[in-house]
Amino acid sequence: MKKSKILMIVGSLLLLGLFAFPLWNITLEAPQYPTPLGMEIYINKFADTHEFDIKNINLMNHYVGMQYIPETIPEFKIFPIAIAAMALLGVLFGFVGKYKLYLFWFILMTALGIAGMYDFYLWEYDYGHNLDPKAIMKFTNEDGSAMGFQPPLFGTKHILNFVAHSYPRAGAYFMFVGMILTLIAFFKGKKEAKR
Amino acid sequence: MKTLFKSVLALLTISLMVVSCVQNSNDSSGALSSSKAEKVYVAPGEHDDFYAFVSGGFSGQLAVYGLPSGRLFKVIPVFSVDAEKAYGFNEETKPMLNTSHGFIPWDDAHHPDISQTNGVVDGRYVYINGNNTPRIAKIDLTTFETTEIIEIPNSAGNHSSSYVTENTEYVVAGTRFGVPVPQRDMPIAEYKGNFKGALSFLKVDPEDGGMDIKFQILMPGFDYDKAHPGRGDSHGWFFFTTYNSEEAHSLLEVNASQNDKDFIAAVNWKKIEEYVNNGGGKKMPANYAHNVYDEHTHTATSTMKKEVLTVDPTEVPGAIYFLPTPKSPHGCDVSPTGEYIVGSGKLSADVTVHSFTKMMNAINNKKFDGDAYGIPILNYEDILAGSVKSGGLGPLHTEFDGKGNAYTTFFISSEVVKWKLGTWEVIDRKPTYYSVGHLMIPGGNSGQPFGKYVLAMNKITKDRYLPTGPEVTQSAQLYDITGEKMELLLDFPTVGEPHYAAGIPADIVAKNSRKIFRLEENEHPYAAKTEAEAKVVRKGNEVHINMTMIRSHFAPDNIEGIQVGDKVYFHVTNLEQDYDVPHGISMIGANTSELLIMPGQTETFVWEPKQVGVWPFYCTDFCSALHQEMQGYVRVSPKGSSVPISFTLDDDAVDAE
Numbered sequence: 001m002k003k004s005k006i007l008m009i010v011g012s013l014l015l016l017g018l019f020a021f022p023l024w025n026i027t028l029e030a031p032q033y034p035t036p037l038g039m040e041i042y043i044n045k046f047a048d049t050h051e052f053d054i055k056n057i058n059l060m061n062h063y064v065g066m067q068y069i070p071e072t073i074p075e076f077k078i079f080p081i082a083i084a085a086m087a088l089l090g091v092l093f094g095f096v097g098k099y100k101l102y103l104f105w106f107i108l109m110t111a112l113g114i115a116g117m118y119d120f121y122l123w124e125y126d127y128g129h130n131l132d133p134k135a136i137m138k139f140t141n142e143d144g145s146a147m148g149f150q151p152p153l154f155g156t157k158h159i160l161n162f163v164a165h166s167y168p169r170a171g172a173y174f175m176f177v178g179m180i181l182t183l184i185a186f187f188k189g190k191k192e193a194k195r
Numbered sequence: 196m197k198t199l200f201k202s203v204l205a206l207l208t209i210s211l212m213v214v215s216c217v218q219n220s221n222d223s224s225g226a227l228s229s230s231k232a233e234k235v236y237v238a239p240g241e242h243d244d245f246y247a248f249v250s251g252g253f254s255g256q257l258a259v260y261g262l263p264s265g266r267l268f269k270v271i272p273v274f275s276v277d278a279e280k281a282y283g284f285n286e287e288t289k290p291m292l293n294t295s296h297g298f299i300p301w302d303d304a305h306h307p308d309i310s311q312t313n314g315v316v317d318g319r320y321v322y323i324n325g326n327n328t329p330r331i332a333k334i335d336l337t338t339f340e341t342t343e344i345i346e347i348p349n350s351a352g353n354h355s356s357s358y359v360t361e362n363t364e365y366v367v368a369g370t371r372f373g374v375p376v377p378q379r380d381m382p383i384a385e386y387k388g389n390f391k392g393a394l395s396f397l398k399v400d401p402e403d404g405g406m407d408i409k410f411q412i413l414m415p416g417f418d419y420d421k422a423h424p425g426r427g428d429s430h431g432w433f434f435f436t437t438y439n440s441e442e443a444h445s446l447l448e449v450n451a452s453q454n455d456k457d458f459i460a461a462v463n464w465k466k467i468e469e470y471v472n473n474g475g476g477k478k479m480p481a482n483y484a485h486n487v488y489d490e491h492t493h494t495a496t497s498t499m500k501k502e503v504l505t506v507d508p509t510e511v512p513g514a515i516y517f518l519p520t521p522k523s524p525h526g527c528d529v530s531p532t533g534e535y536i537v538g539s540g541k542l543s544a545d546v547t548v549h550s551f552t553k554m555m556n557a558i559n560n561k562k563f564d565g566d567a568y569g570i571p572i573l574n575y576e577d578i579l580a581g582s583v584k585s586g587g588l589g590p591l592h593t594e595f596d597g598k599g600n601a602y603t604t605f606f607i608s609s610e611v612v613k614w615k616l617g618t619w620e621v622i623d624r625k626p627t628y629y630s631v632g633h634l635m636i637p638g639g640n641s642g643q644p645f646g647k648y649v650l651a652m653n654k655i656t657k658d659r660y661l662p663t664g665p666e667v668t669q670s671a672q673l674y675d676i677t678g679e680k681m682e683l684l685l686d687f688p689t690v691g692e693p694h695y696a697a698g699i700p701a702d703i704v705a706k707n708s709r710k711i712f713r714l715e716e717n718e719h720p721y722a723a724k725t726e727a728e729a730k731v732v733r734k735g736n737e738v739h740i741n742m743t744m745i746r747s748h749f750a751p752d753n754i755e756g757i758q759v760g761d762k763v764y765f766h767v768t769n770l771e772q773d774y775d776v777p778h779g780i781s782m783i784g785a786n787t788s789e790l791l792i793m794p795g796q797t798e799t800f801v802w803e804p805k806q807v808g809v810w811p812f813y814c815t816d817f818c819s820a821l822h823q824e825m826q827g828y829v830r831v832s833p834k835g836s837s838v839p840i841s842f843t844l845d846d847d848a849v850d851a852e
Contacts, residue, residue: 035774052711052772059746059773063820136821 004189005094008102011181012090017174018043018083024120024172025049026151027165028057039069040169041120043079046070064149064160065135067127075119082112090182099189106182113175117153124150234675235685237264242705245637247650247698248321248334249671250304254691257307257323257334262637262648262698263673265687273332273341274302274325278788282341285790286764286799287719288488290497294328294346295482303327306357307697310404314361314426314642318703320404322357322366329353331368331397333404337709338490345406346483348503349376349393349413355422355435355527359399361642365464366406367424368395369435373416373442376505377479386444388568390416393505394435396464405487410471410504412515414460415568416442418451421526421592426642427533429551431465434536438523440567451523452542456575458517458567459527459538461554466514467506475511476504491718493796509569516558517567519575520547526592530601530616531642535580539590539603546590546603548619550580581619585612591632594639596646596676604631604651611651611674613681625681627672630654636676637698645700649674649681652693659686669693710774712795719797721766726750729849731842738763740842744778744792745770746819749812751849752827756840759804759833765790765812768797778825779815789815804831 022040027049029036037057038049046069048054058068086109093101128150139147139160151157151164158164168176237243243261250257255275259268276283276292283292283300292298302325309316321334329347334340347353347368355369373390375381381389391413398409417437425432440457443450470476481503488495508515522540524547529536536549557563557577564574589607596602600622603612609630613623633652637645651672660668668688675682714724723729723741729750732739738761743750749767757763769778771794781789785802792798804810814825832838842849 056773059771 002097002189002192004099004102004185004192005097007181007185007188008105009091009094011178011185012087012094012105014174014178014181015083015087015090017178018171019080021170021174022047023169023175025165025167025169028060029163029165030161042171043083044076045072060162061149063136064139065132065137066149067130067132069127073123075116075123079116086112094185097189099186099193102182102186102189106179106186109179109182113179121153124153127151231682231684235263235265235673237261237266242701244701245645245648245698246701246704247635247637247696248307248309249650249652249689249696250307250323250694251690252305252669252692252694253303255302255304255325256691257304257321258690259339260671260687260689261701262650263684265671265673265685267690269339270690271334271339271341273323273334274304274330274344276300279791281788281790281798281800284788284800286801287494287797290495291341291344291486291488293484293486293497294330295348295484295499296328299328301327302330304332304694305354306695308357308359308366308640309697309699310363310399311359311361311641312363314430316638316641316643316697316699316703317363318699318707320363321697322359322406324353324356324368326353326371329356329368329370331357331366331406333406335404335490336704337707339708340488342488342490343405344484344486345397345408346485347393347395347408348481348483349374349378349391349411349479349505350395352418355394355419358422358424358433358640360424360433360464361426361430363399363401363404365409365424366397366399367422367433368397369419369422370394371418371420373418373439376413377481383444386416387442388416390442392416392419392437394419394433394460394462396467407485408483408500408503410467410476410506412462412467412506412508414508414515415570417458419460420524423527423529423536423640425529425533425551426531429529429533429536431463432551433462433464434518434527434529435460435462436520436524436527436538438525456519456521457523458572459520459524459536459549460570461516461518461536463514467511470511470514471504471506476506478502479505489718490712491716493712493717493719493798513558515570516554517570517572518549518554518578519564519572520549521545526590526603528593528595528601531595531597531644533642535616537593537601537603539593541589541591541606543590544585544588546583546585546593546614548580548582548616549578553580554578581617583612583614583619583621585614585621585624587612587624592634594634594636594649595644596636596639596649597644598646600646600676602634602636602649602676602681604634606630606632606654611649611681613676623680625674625683627651627653628659628670628686629657631672633695635696635698637700640697645698646676648684648698649676650696650698652689652696654692660688671696711772712793714768714770714772714795717768717795717797719766719768721764721799722768722797723750723766724768725770726844726849729842731756731840733840736761738840740765742767742780743770744768744780744814744825746776747814747821747825748844749780749814749825749827750844751842753830753843753846754828754841755830755832756836756838757804757829757831758836759807759831761804763802763804763829764799765802766797766799767792769794771795776818777816778818780812781815782812782829783810791816804829807831807833 024041027038129148245262272282329350333343350370352371354371376391397406418439439451520538522543524538525541526539563571587605587608673685769792
């Protein structure tokens with residue numbers, strides 16, 4: 001079998017890592033939490049980093065009027081189907097062995113990834129800004145507008161007494177590596193075709 | 196005149212120089228003591244190396260300290276009620292203090308001992324004796340709470356207790372007072388020959404550390420003072436010091452000090468266990484309480500037991516021998532290898548050490564020096580390994596460092612003396628301040644001591660601390676014993692009388708310490724595990740409130756329909772599942788203590804409102820930034836009022852979530 005084929009198939013299959021490992025993690029540090037609070041975001045669920053973390057994040061957040069992190073969201077139904085379908089499609093393309101399909105797959109996956117991130121950003125924005133008008137503590141920015149508590153999409157940010165970290169986890173790395181492999185498969189396939 | 200002035204000036208100068216010299220020498224001792232300070236300094240946020248479980252004597256509690264810092268972490272209520280933690284006040288723990296004499300809110304807590312596996316402290320449980328109304332308690336070291344108390348029948352002054360054997364097969368409880376067995380109305384003067392001394396062996400469940408009296412040996416009516424198990428080669432034996440082998444019943448300070456030698460009783464418990472397992476012993480009617488706290492219902496239950504198995508020592512030949520030991524021996528300590536049995540004659544200058552090997556030889560050769568009530572007495576000379584000519588006075592207790600040295604306290608001469616096992620030579624002596632009783636080396640009661648520090652526990656302190664009226668603080672003193680000579684590092688005040696202590700390396704215990712109780716495992720019959728489950732139910736004049744608490748409100752927090760004369764039960768569940776977030780609750784006019792409720796736990800207090808009105812309750816543990824807002828009201832109407840029961844949060848029914 002051609003190397004490009006193998007790369008394409010393996011790369012696509014790496015997406016399945018998202019079913020076993022979390023995609024993203026948000027961690028909140030504060031002096032009175034020597035063990036930080038954390039939430040693992042999977043493609044199909046939110047999970048505690050340490051048991052009861054989400055319950056305790058909700059408890060903290062209710063002081064500033066933030067909503068509870070929901071038990072489930074519609075995306076948790078869509079994401080697993082999309083990932084499974086993409087993995088299947090990638091394997092299929094690999095067997096077909098046309099290198100242009102590899103690039104098509106990569107672009108489609110990138111587009112889906114960006115859409116996913118945008119969707120996540122929208123949720124985060126709402127989570128951080130759609131505050132209970134009866135919030136116990138109300139904070140305003142210097143310009144007088146209501147302070148939001150949106151965690152960063154990527155990176156580290158100070159939010160009142162907390163430092164919030166938002167970074168990819170193992171599942172995301174599986175996806176990234178897989179996507180890079182499919183891109184390499186494309187170039188390799190192109191080279192192989194020229195020979 | 197001028198010369199006089201000059202000479203005065205010269206004198207003044209000289210005296211100033213002398214003073215400054217003295218100050219200089221003080222400074223140099225200051226520099227020295229700063230290195231001692233470093234040895235006990237545990238920087239902020241750092242942890243101590245050892246846990247020390249120090250009994251409170253007449254406080255009835257067990258205090259948890261860190262060593263080497265001497266910092267107090269917790270006072271665990273054991274035999275005495277504790278309003279801070281609602282122990283003995285809430286409905287759940289009241290049964291813990293039940294006895295055949297009814298509810299007893301206090302006892303005298305003496306000898307903590309840590310459970311062992313293969314002769315090494317394992318940090319699962321601490322057992323401790325209540326002296327006055329004989330009881331043994333078990334403290335669970337995952338929660339640092341008292342989870343079991345068993346009363347000891349046929350016993351009085353439960354003092355030669357509560358020592359564990361090297362695999363925690365048994366916890367042993369010996370009586371100090373001879374008493375009639377069974378108790379009966381008889382003249383005190385007929386003590387001699389009629390009173391008995393019961394030595395109780397409590398079988399320990401290896402799974403949960405639970406205790407059950409397997410058998411009681413009904414010994415002659417001497418005073419059984421202290422005890423320790425054999426270990427290593429002598430595993431299977433238990434040793435008890437006795438005094439008052441004279442069997443005096445009055446003015447004991449004179450009449451019990453007449454015999455030149457009393458005894459150490461050597462008890463082959465394995466032999467008696469075998470005898471009992473083969474159907475030996477006699478069941479005797481009894482009445483004693485066995486109180487067990489369940490971690491899932493968060494509730495204790497008290498069961499009265501009606502029978503105890505007794506053993507007449509003369510019916511098990513070869514199981515018990517008396518070892519003559521001079522001068523009313525007090526401490527009875529066994530070396531880590533199990534070879535040496537140290538008996539400290541408290542009215543003597545010397546420490547007597549018996550050899551287990553010699554004892555076995557004498558027994559095997561049947562070399563006896565008569566008997567007492569049918570129990571063979573061995574020859575003092577045949578069993579003596581040596582005696583420590585200490586030069587001190589009033590030896591009490593001995594512990595071991597695992598490096599071949601022993602450390603004995605001397606009450607009368609106020610000192611700790613270090614001596615060598617085998618050669619009996621004195622290596623070092625250091626004063627204590629003052630009148631030391633017990634001492635403790637972590638693991639010093641096991642086959643594997645951790646000989647880094649010795650903690651001396653003093654009976655009086657006099658001028659050692661700032662005075663606080665006639666009653667001054669009690670105190671312990673920490674010595675470094677890593678060198679040839681002991682070095683006094685630290686004095687620190689203790690809660691109650693620091694009677695005795697048990698120590699253990701911190702890492703063995705700390706990793707098992709619980710952070711929360713899991714709500715889903717809460718099986719309290721009145722638990723409300725969500726706010727939706729909260730409710731108020733009237734049953735005649737009893738009202739049961741199933742209430743929840745979470746940062747920072749109660750649910751419900753407005754309750755109406757209560758009437759004067761009701762008996763109102765507040766069953767309060769802490770819904771938190773986060774480490775170190777307890778909540779408290781107290782109700783105005785409730786004739787009880789606050790509750791202090793850990794995450795996931797349910798506790799109950801009773802309030803009997805006597806006056807019409809609207810009465811507040813609030814959270815007593817500073818739980819959050821909104822702690823002050825954590826409050827609520829109960830409306831109390833006259834008896835027979837038509838106001839219906841209602842319970843709300845934010846003016847909504849709590850179950851309308």
